[in-house]
Amino acid sequence: MENLIEIVKGSGAKLTSPRKKVLEKLYHSELPLTLKEIHNECKDIDFASVYRTIKLFNEIGLVDEITFADKKIRYELVSNLHNHHIICSNCGEIEKVPICFVSEIKKITKYKITKHTLEFMGLCPNCQN
Amino acid sequence: MENLIEIVKGSGAKLTSPRKKVLEKLYHSELPLTLKEIHNECKDIDFASVYRTIKLFNEIGLVDEITFADKKIRYELVSNLHNHHIICSNCGEIEKVPICFVSEIKKITKYKITKHTLEFMGLCPNCQN
DNA sequence: CTGGTTGCAAACTCTTTGCAATCCT
DNA sequence: AGGATTGCAAAGAGTTTGCAACCAG
Numbered sequence: 688m689e690n691l692i693e694i695v696k697g698s699g700a701k702l703t704s705p706r707k708k709v710l711e712k713l714y715h716s717e718l719p720l721t722l723k724e725i726h727n728e729c730k731d732i733d734f735a736s737v738y739r740t741i742k743l744f745n746e747i748g749l750v751d752e753i754t755f756a757d758k759k760i761r762y763e764l765v766s767n768l769h770n771h772h773i774i775c776s777n778c779g780e781i782e783k784v785p786i787c788f789v790s791e792i793k794k795i796t797k798y799k800i801t802k803h804t805l806e807f808m809g810l811c812p813n814c815q816n
Numbered sequence: 817m818e819n820l821i822e823i824v825k826g827s828g829a830k831l832t833s834p835r836k837k838v839l840e841k842l843y844h845s846e847l848p849l850t851l852k853e854i855h856n857e858c859k860d861i862d863f864a865s866v867y868r869t870i871k872l873f874n875e876i877g878l879v880d881e882i883t884f885a886d887k888k889i890r891y892e893l894v895s896n897l898h899n900h901h902i903i904c905s906n907c908g909e910i911e912k913v914p915i916c917f918v919s920e921i922k923k924i925t926k927y928k929i930t931k932h933t934l935e936f937m938g939l940c941p942n943c944q945n
Numbered sequence: 946c947t948g949g950t951t952g953c954a955a956a957c958t959c960t961t962t963g964c965a966a967t968c969c970t
Numbered sequence: 971a972g973g974a975t976t977g978c979a980a981a982g983a984g985t986t987t988g989c990a991a992c993c994a995g
Binding site (some may be wrong): 954969 | 976
């Protein structure tokens with residue numbers, strides 16, 4: 688957490704109380720969060736500020752954007768273990784998939800890859816019946 | 817193309833002229849298209865109709881939804897060869913990635929996978945200088 | 946004919962921005 | 971102090987829906 692704060696300060700941005708609060712929510716969340724979810728957890732912060740905070744964090748390389756199959760954009764700390772996910776199309780439960788194939792792709796393309804998404808949707812064990 | 821038309825009819829939906837036109841655009845497109853792009857190519861069709869047509873096609877399993885790293889949702893015929901893509905963050909050029917790892921994932925999760933996304937963003941060879 | 950479909954308009958939802966007041970450093 | 975940041979309000983953009991007119995089967 689301390690090093691995250693350093694990253695914010697190091698970028699030249701001020702460490703304000705809204706930013707600290709958003710950072711903490713991300714830090715304590717097991718799963719990536721939507722802007723709405725972050726805002727719900729910090730109702731005293733204006734939505735626009737959450738929006739701009741996440742935008743800043745994204746620009747300074749602190750958070751990543753993830754688009755799940757439900758089309759909602761979620762955010763997670765880059766420093767959190769890099770993970771992909773499966774979301775249940777029925778109940779919305781999200782499970783991590785501890786696997787990633789970026790390195791394979793890098794071998795077969797001339798692009799310099801900077802971002803990627805690898806997300807799944809399906810039915811979780813509970814919803815298959 | 818004929819079999820696509822059969823799929824539409826077979827679903828119980830009427831084969832109207834807007835639907836035929838949208839189907840053709842998808843059929844002749846090398847790459848997945850956004851609703852806006854489809855609508856631009858068929859300006860005589862109302863946007864809402866394009867929207868509902870694609871929604872229908874998606875529901876009857878004719879088209880797939882793809883979310884690229886640019887956050888735009890694109891659509892492509894399921895019958896087109898299943899492909900993933902890289903989009904250049906600078907010029908927007910899109911390249912196909914002829915590779916997919918769904919089967920690997922199926923081995924390590926109890927979810928019944930119905931959809932997945934695997935998309936990349938980076939700099940194309942031209943934009944790396 | 947007649948229910949499904951379209952076009953139009955409007956409602957929603959989500960994202961983004963301008964600006965005056967306020968807060969870090 | 972002074973520029974960065976916030977909250978509020980509103981503008982934009984994208985998505986979705988109701989409804990009367992229209993069309994394929």
